[in-house]
């Protein structure tokens with residue numbers, strides 16, 4: 422019986438150029454982003470400039486984590502305690518957590534058969550809740566029909582914050598994820614598309630939003646040092662009105678991120694080649710359902726999702742256990758108990774107005790997820806697919 426031996430949590434090493442740049446930063450002793458010589462641009466400044474250019478947006482702020490970026494995005498976007506914020510029920514815990522951190526209340530929206538946000542439920546809840554904000558999580562590297570999202574946002578006057586933790590490098594109809602909404606947030610945590618252990622980006626095209634984000638992030642009164650920030654006059658009153666929630670990026674992490682950002686598009690292509698190998702085999706098997714992705718969606722598949730729609734919970738658990746015994750680690754988004762990075766929406770019990778989302782529960786009940794680290798070869802992916810198909814076939 423074939424077994425897979427590699428680890429599902431093993432990343433590639435930091436590129437040599439990043440290690441060398443990190444050593445230079447350490448030798449300089451100047452790790453704090455604002456600790457610069459006259460006219461010097463710190464690694465953090467350079468990273469922000471390069472990311473803004475990559476995205477094609479005017480402003481980028483690097484900060485301590487993706488969840489932190491989401492939190493200050495809420496605040497900088499004007500969310501007030503008690504406000505309602507629409508968001509996917511199918512997402513990861515930092516998303517409702519960021520809404521809660523700003524004192525607002527998540528309004529959870531159903532997931533659809535393609536694992537993206539359900540557009541009909543979104544429209545219904547935008548109308549019924551009166552929410553002014555949508556925090557849209559591009560879950561697991563996939564983008565919902567962004568043309569439809571923009572129509573709904575215009576119709577209900579929604580301020581759109583894109584959670585691009587899984588879509589750095591992804592596109593819809595050739596347009597980068599994170600350039601549709603008012604604000605976008607990204608993560609550089611180890612399991613995302615560029616890796617500094619922890620880290621996040623916030624991007625926006627709004628002067629006032631960016632000024633508030635820079636103040637929140639802990640710039641003290643050094644906001645005029647930002648190369649990718651709004652004109653200094655934007656800060657005239659904002660600097661007095663905006664609390665410092667200290668959460669900066671540092672030059673050491675920025676140094677290891679810059680070479681990775683330069684490689685991002687090539688890495689995304691490598692993820693997608695691995696995905697296509699897995700997808701081809703899984704999609705042909707009986708009892709496995711993988712949604713066909715629309716041609717407009719330029720996804721980044723650092724993970725893969727599929728459903729076993731004909732299986733009951735005991736059978737799903739059996740598939741997970743059998744795959745695990747053969748070295749293949751699957752996660753179950755519908756599992757009753759939150760484990761590892763997955764949690765079903767009803768485990769976020771701090772949400773006082775937790776709805777009952779029958780459609781979401783039905784879809785998540787048979788939805789499995791698997792990471793695709795780039796340390797897996799194409800042959801590895803073929804073997805993993807073979808094991809999954811065999812295990813599912815034995816049910």
Ligand SMILES: *Cc1c(COP(=O)(O)O)cnc(C)c1O
Pocket residue numbers: 486487488489512513515516558560584586587607608609610620621
């Ligand atoms: C990882 C992640 C984030 C940000 O998380 P951090 O660990 O704080 O960087 C946000 N949203 C989703 C969906 C994520 O998976």
